[in-house]
């Protein structure tokens with residue numbers, strides 16, 4: 001990286017890109033990263049989601065993390081938010097299930113009912 | 121936890137939950153003084169010194185979803201089991217610094233593990249946060265700044281998720297250069 005002015009420019013540009021991406025967001029995928037989630041394997045679940053979304057170059061999906069959701073025995077938990085639809089919470093998610101969530105739910109628009117822990 | 125990098129993910133998540141937008145992760149592995157140090161320093165909402173003492177007790181948490189907080193007590197226990205310690209320095213409205221010191225060669229110290237994965241997931245989940253990761257060994261210092269990712273995104277018009285491989289490679293090769301063994 002060059003100097004402070006360049007850095008500021010880069011930051012501005014990246015911010016603008018992120019903002020424009022926000023406009024195209026259809027799915028928001030949230031991984032619970034409290035202590036219980038991490039101990040149950042949430043990091044690898046997140047990596048699998050990121051890899052699957054990156055490989056497919058999906059532009060309409062963002063992944064973020066949150067703390068404990070209060071259902072520690074169901075961790076790792078993954079929530080999928082879609083505008084105008086109820087939030088789907090998947091429980092006991094493995095990296096394989098995480099990839100299925102991307103393939104079936106986000107690309108295929110079909111909820112994986114076997115893994116749904118909660119819907120609201 | 122079986123990797124220190126999982127504890128780090130946990131402690132930095134605390135910083136994010138405390139509203140921090142600048143986080144420094146400092147890891148120092150010095151064989152010369154037999155020390156493995158992890159510092160997470162954030163500019164989040166902070167807590168009083170009294171609260172900072174209390175949270176080391178597993179039966180204290182500010183969350184409403186559960187009556188116990190586990191992250192800090194667990195890390196404290198891990199540090200102490202290796203012959204080290206954990207301290208929290210926090211100021212309300214300013215931020216928090218968590219330092220966990222381990223005896224580097226203790227058999228009770230978990231390995232660092234996949235720190236590249238931890239750092240990458242943190243940045244990808246919250247790209248608007250400025251995370252600076254500094255790793256020091258007897259041989260030298262490696263720095264990875266989340267601005268590096270923003271710069272690549274801006275220059276190459278590439279999505280965050282397509283950047284994971286170059287990010288991990290950069291971190292791993294940087295750690296190799298300073299002979300990090302984790």
Ligand SMILES: Nc1ncnc2c1ncn2[C@@H]1O[C@H](COP(=O)(O)OP(=O)(O)OP(=O)(O)O)[C@@H](O)[C@H]1O
Pocket residue numbers: 033034035036067068130134135138162164165166167175180181182183188189190191192193215216
């Ligand atoms: N960086 C921080 N800034 C401000 N407050 C913090 C910070 N880290 C921890 N705390 C406070 O300390 C409490 C205990 O943290 P700890 O990580 O031990 O448990 P927790 O985050 O509540 O739950 P979990 O078991 O999921 O980690 C938090 O609820 C929060 O109030």
Ligand SMILES: [Mg+2]
Pocket residue numbers: 034035130131133134190191192
């Ligand atoms: Mg925590």
